Amino acid sequence: MNRIIGIDIGGTNFRIGFTDGAGNVSAFSKLPVKSILKSDDALSDIASYITSYAGGRKYDAVSIGFPATLNRERTRILQAPNLRSMENLPVTEYLSSRLGVPVFAERDVTFALYYDMRKYGIPPNGVICGIYFGTGIGNAIMIGGVPLTGRDGTAGELGHIPVHGCHEVCGCGLTGCMETVAGGKYLARLQREVWPETNIAETFMEHEGDELIAGFLANMAECVASEVNILDPDCVIIGGGVPNMKGFPRDVLHREIIARTRRPYPAENLRVIYADDEAEKCVAGAGYYANLRL
Numbered sequence: 001m002n003r004i005i006g007i008d009i010g011g012t013n014f015r016i017g018f019t020d021g022a023g024n025v026s027a028f029s030k031l032p033v034k035s036i037l038k039s040d041d042a043l044s045d046i047a048s049y050i051t052s053y054a055g056g057r058k059y060d061a062v063s064i065g066f067p068a069t070l071n072r073e074r075t076r077i078l079q080a081p082n083l084r085s086m087e088n089l090p091v092t093e094y095l096s097s098r099l100g101v102p103v104f105a106e107r108d109v110t111f112a113l114y115y116d117m118r119k120y121g122i123p124p125n126g127v128i129c130g131i132y133f134g135t136g137i138g139n140a141i142m143i144g145g146v147p148l149t150g151r152d153g154t155a156g157e158l159g160h161i162p163v164h165g166c167h168e169v170c171g172c173g174l175t176g177c178m179e180t181v182a183g184g185k186y187l188a189r190l191q192r193e194v195w196p197e198t199n200i201a202e203t204f205m206e207h208e209g210d211e212l213i214a215g216f217l218a219n220m221a222e223c224v225a226s227e228v229n230i231l232d233p234d235c236v237i238i239g240g241g242v243p244n245m246k247g248f249p250r251d252v253l254h255r256e257i258i259a260r261t262r263r264p265y266p267a268e269n270l271r272v273i274y275a276d277d278e279a280e281k282c283v284a285g286a287g288y289y290a291n292l293r294l
């Protein structure tokens with residue numbers, strides 16, 4: 001079994017662990033990204049950290065997930081609003097020459113989808129969609145066991161489909177993207193502007209039935225139904241921090257999705273799985289992915 005260092009670099013946290021391509025993770029560690037990307041040479045900072053983390057332990061590959069768009073060849077990051085210092089650098093080439101092992105880069109949501117497909121026993125044939133509502137909206141599409149990349153590498157940017165009448169500026173630079181009204185950032189804005197006394201983690205408990213929450217759920221449903229109506233997927237996995245918040249009304253979301261889905265199909269046969277949010281998910285998924293590539 002290959003021994004892989006799996007890494008999940010988010011806008012805030014850096015997660016790392018040894019993984020084996022079978023879902024086992026050991027020596028897992030989570031630390032602030034800021035504590036690693038300290039200089040103006042992000043790749044050198046990451047290489048130095050991996051070397052010190054490994055501490056002489058052997059590994060066969062490194063596999064890194066980014067909250068970013070990557071080029072089709074998965075060798076460099078195109079755009080990462082939360083990690084600007086990582087954009088347009090030769091990630092895999094630089095790191096594999098410094099570390100002396102193959103280095104794989106992918107979108108973090110692709111790793112999450114690999115993990116969830118294994119965990120929930122979803123066969124890789126057919127069309128599988130992973131939609132992850134966190135701060136933004138992550139989306140990975142697997143077709144016949146292969147992640148869809150698109151011509152330039154940027155397929156599956158569901159969070160950035162345009163919403164009519166929405167004028168919020170998105171982290172990607174566009175205005176009116178879906179994730180500005182259906183992602184966690186919108187909930188944070190509600191908490192700030194409308195419900196300042198509410199602890200954001202309690203939003204769904206305290207404001208169940210409120211029309212602002214109903215609107216938010218409708219936006220999430222539009223997002224999911226858009227993809228379902230285009231792809232008629234074998235399975236949709238919905239995950240991320242938002243659907244895993246206390247009191248999140250999955251039944252309402254499901255009803256709203258079905259209400260927007262073409263009938264009789266895919267509406268009548270739609271298979272939706274709600275995935276748990278797990279700290280080690282993308283690190284384990286990074287291992288699955290690297291193990292397939294090695």
Ligand SMILES: [Zn+2]
Binds near residue numbers: 160170171173174177
């Ligand atoms: Zn956008």
